[in-house]
Amino acid sequence: MPEPAARQTPGTITVLSLSPVENDHAALERTFRDSSLTLYPNCRLALQPSRTLALALAALREYRIPIVLCDGDGQPEAWREILRATREMPAPPCVIVTSRLADDRRWAELLQEGAFDLLCKPFDQSSVMRSIHSAWVHWQNRYGLTETAGECQEPAPGT
16 A cells, blocks of 8 residues: 655645665654654654655655665665666655664765665664754755745744
8 A cells, every 4th residue: 555645735745765674764753753852843754654765756746755774684675776766856855774784884985875874773762852952953954945844944043
């Protein structure tokens, strides 16, 4: 059965999770629901799970999604395919690769090929949020696009 398409709603940042492992999606969903872990007071994260590369690519073609978490263990070439497929988009997503093997050599390889970050599994909530926050700020600064997330902008200092 096809997965529902990503929906863009004001005040929401959609994060696409590409993994054949249901526990990956469940762990990210729990992290996103934790009210103490937010990017900004006026912003929430919405997870768009995808179990196959084909469905993930379809969602990326249809919607402007700023961040993709891609399992590097179960689908070792999927993150490269995502990078290739989105390279010519006006605002390609930041691709964060997830893996049980997260060492300096792997991290350097991913960065050299164009991925944004490497996250170790099992997921640590603060590491996930740090990486997503960095990717979101990078994506906003690079493309100057805030309409995707409606009012999800960093609050002005002192507010």
